[in-house]
Structures are given as C-alpha cells and as structure tokens.
Amino acid sequence: MRESWTNYEVWVYRCNRCTTTWREEYKARHVADGHGGEAVSYEHDGHQCTSPWCDHVCPKCQSQNVKASPTPWKQAANVPVQAAHYNEDLALVLRLRRLNAY
Numbered sequence: 001m002r003e004s005w006t007n008y009e010v011w012v013y014r015c016n017r018c019t020t021t022w023r024e025e026y027k028a029r030h031v032a033d034g035h036g037g038e039a040v041s042y043e044h045d046g047h048q049c050t051s052p053w054c055d056h057v058c059p060k061c062q063s064q065n066v067k068a069s070p071t072p073w074k075q076a077a078n079v080p081v082q083a084a085h086y087n088e089d090l091a092l093v094l095r096l097r098r099l100n101a102y
C-alpha cells in the first residue's frame with residue numbers, strides 16, 4: 001500500500017514588470033514512492049496543474065516575468081512558541097543559579 005497525504009499550500013506571486021502581487025491556493029497531493037522519496041502533484045480550483053512555481057503569467061500585464069514564493073506561515077507560527085519555551089528554561093536555570101541550587 002502506498003502512503004499518501006494532502007495539504008494546502010498558498011503561493012505568493014509578484015510580477016517583476018508591473019509589481020502586481022497576488023496569491024493562489026493549491027492542493028498538494030503527496031505520494032510516497034516506496035523508496036524514501038515522494039511525488040507531489042498539484043491541483044488548483046479542482047483541476048490538476050503544473051507546479052505552482054512555473055508557467056505563471058501576470059493577470060494584469062500578461063508578463064511571464066513572475067516570481068513565485070511559498071508562504072512560510074506554518075514556520076512563522078511555530079518559531080515564536082519554541083523561542084518562548086527556550087526563554088522559560090533559561091530563566092529557570094538563571095533563577096536556580098542565583099539560589100545556588102544548580
């Protein structure tokens with residue numbers, strides 16, 4: 001049995017000619033290939049499509065000089081939480097040191 005999972009990716013596009021920016025949401029279907037790797041196929045508006053980072057045309061000026069970047073919102077949400085835990089641990093160590101207990 002092949003393992004598969006689906007997630008949503010939001011990509012941000014910026015036209016290098018007229019500086020228009022816009023975002024599009026894709027459904028990414030991941031399928032493990034059984035050799036430690038995975039294959040990803042993308043759907044947009046319910047249709048199979050090419051990778052989000054290629055073949056994009058600016059909706060305003062029709063330029064193909066478009067830069068695509070994935071939105072790193074999951075990483076951005078996780079990092080401050082980890083940093084807060086780290087600071088709590090550090091504060092505890094410093095307090096114990098002041099009490100000569102550590």
Ligand SMILES: [Zn+2]
Nearest residue numbers: 015018058061
């Ligand atoms: Zn444009």
